[in-house]
Amino acid sequence: MTDTAPVTGRDRGLVDIAIIGGGINGAGIARDAAGRGLKVLLCEKGDFAEGTSSRSGKLVHGGLRYLEYYEFRLVREALIEREVLLASAPHIIWPLRFVLPHSPKQRPAWLVRAGLFLYDHLGGRKRLPPSRSLDLSRAPEGRPLRPEFRRAFEYSDCWVDDARLVILNLVDAARNGARVLPRTRAVRACREGDSWRLEMQGEDGRAQVVQARVLVNAAGPWVQDVVQGVTGLNSAHNVRLVKGSHIVVPKFWSGPHAYLLQNDDRRVIFVNPYEDNLALIGTTDIPYDGRAEEVAIDDVELTYLLQVLRRYFRNAPQDRDIIHAFSGVRPLYDDNSENPSAVTRDYVFEIDGTPGLPPLLSIFGGKITTYRRLAEHALQRLGPWFPKMSPAWTAHKPLPGGDIPGTFDDFAAELARDYASLPQTLVYHCARLYGTRARELLGSSRSSADLGCHFGGDFYEREASYLRETEWARSAADFLERRTKHGLHLSATQRAVFEASVGA
Known part of the structure; x- marks a missing residue:
């Protein structure tokens, strides 16, 4: 499975789809396409999930807060996918209950209740329990919270091991015949007749070349770099880089539940149980203008996260309790929103090509929860070039290791x-x-x-x-x-x- 041999000389051949980018979107497309009988190659300049796809908040969720930005279609699709993914990989995805202490300064109780009612019913929830109200003076979930928080709401979403989700999609892609190349950079791509010539280079310096009927740009934060630097084309779309940072501290409450905290700036912070005895806290959602490879948490973000914790918890973690921190860059589709937290988490496709011209499909935006549907939609858009392609299949097929009988x-x-x-x-x-x-x-x-x-x-x-x-x-x-x-x-x-x- 660790197939890293060069695709040169007489081995070059012709593949149906060459994918640039080994994050969740590229991995999902590779799996889906290979399972439909297409010949697939995927290359990734570093390790798989090394960028955004291993630095998320590690949740499969509908995006409760997106409701107030009227992203109803996205939330519905994500909630439906939450059920699909939970069934497909119960070893790395599992239910998690979130306690949302009510803070009247941010959102009135009626608005929160209305949002949770929609959240319970918008996506046809089947496996997860519904939301409910909590009296924090009596409920055990209120013990670690400050006494001024007397009321809370509890709802369901799911935890996910984000990096493993990427790997399992690639394992399944390889099982279905995809050629998967880590640490292999896309250097140059150009059209030659009815196919793309993709030149790649391994970390050992060896050149690799493949011909592909379709080129897919799933490079995440580097999507525009691929369009311009690898293919020499121009794009009508942009990504907006938003930095999200997290800290890891020892777990400081009892119980398997998580907390969702509203802040004065209308952002929300997740406080999730992590690795049994730890807590994962984030994210910060701030604009980022640097190189995606160099993203790192800064002191302002650390202070921000700790201040939110102090506002809500009696014995909140301090600087000295932080045992790990990480940052990721989210390549969100640029919808010109002034508020980084309001930038859409939806995805947009751009196709450069015609039925007689080999296409470049570039992906702008997206989120982990909807990656499988994104893959289906991507292949649907590529249907004119593959009229005999098999139908969609991943909705009812478990990921490797997910074929668990019973619970x-x-x-x-x-x-x-x-x-x-x-x-x-x-x-x-x-x-x-x-x-x-x-x-x-x-x-x-x-x-x-x-x-x-x-x-x-x-x-x-x-x-x-x-x-x-x-x-x-x-x-x-x-x-x-x-x-x-x-x-x-x-x-x-x-x-x-x-x-x-x-x-x-």
Whole structure:
């Protein structure tokens, strides 16, 4: 599966679709197209999900706050997709209840209730419980909050391991015959007759060339760079880069629920349980004019997030409690909105080409929750070039590892019984990240010694080998930050030892 051989000389051939960009949109299109019988190649200049798609708030959600910007179609589509994705990958996507303390200064109670009523019914909710009101003086969810917050609303959305969602789409794409090339930069593309000639370069400097009937630009924050720098064309659309930063602290409340906090500037901050004993807090939503590769959280954002926490919680985290922070750049479609939080999360396609001219399809905007529908819509737009293409298929097909019979909890309990002699936190970790593929990873292991070198926490050599062989992991960050979150649970010494073993 780690297919990185050059596509040169007599191997060059002709593919139906060449995709530039290994984030969630490119991965989703690659999976869908390969499953329809098309010959697909995808290249990514770095690691998969290295940019925006691993630096999100890690939620599959309809976007409750988008209702006040009248994004009803987008919210409905996202809510419908929330149900589809929950069914397709219950190992990496699961329900999460959000507590929204009422703050009359921001939004009146009737408006919040009306929004939640729409949220409950707009997308045909089936699997998740409805919203409800909470009396914070009695409900346990009110204990960590300041006493002035007496009322709250609770509603449902879903958690997602964003980077793994990308990887699983690519694993399935490869299973269906797609050629998947990490660390392979698109250098130049030009039309030659009825196809595109795409020139690529691996990190080792080797040139690679492929001919493609269709070129898809799913480069996210770099979409305009690809249009202008790789193809030499011009675009009528723009992306607006919005920076979103998060911090990770030890979890400071009891219970599996999350919190959604309204701030004075009408932005909202999510406070989510993370990795069992941690909390993920964000995001900041501020304009960004720098290079997407260089995005990083700054002191102003840190202060902003901590101030919001202090406003709501009795014992809010302090600077010293921050154990990790990250930033991502969201490539939102530029709709000329003055407020970064109000910029649409919808997506726009631009096609340069005609039925007689090989097209370039560029994607502007989008969000993780609607990636699968975006892929379907993209292939629908490309239908004139592939009149014999098979129909859409991903709505009812689980992602790799997601073919779990019954509930995830029952599956995890069965796996724990079958591997009772292994550390149970490790077995649960494997169930969560790999679903039914966990048995493929663990194999006949009956003791920790069977798992090879122990790098710390629940991270063993066997898992590292599995990630290298089946999920394109190569650098330390691939293993510790994107394929897994082991990096949050290793000491500095343990991390240094692992980095030395793979080459950081």
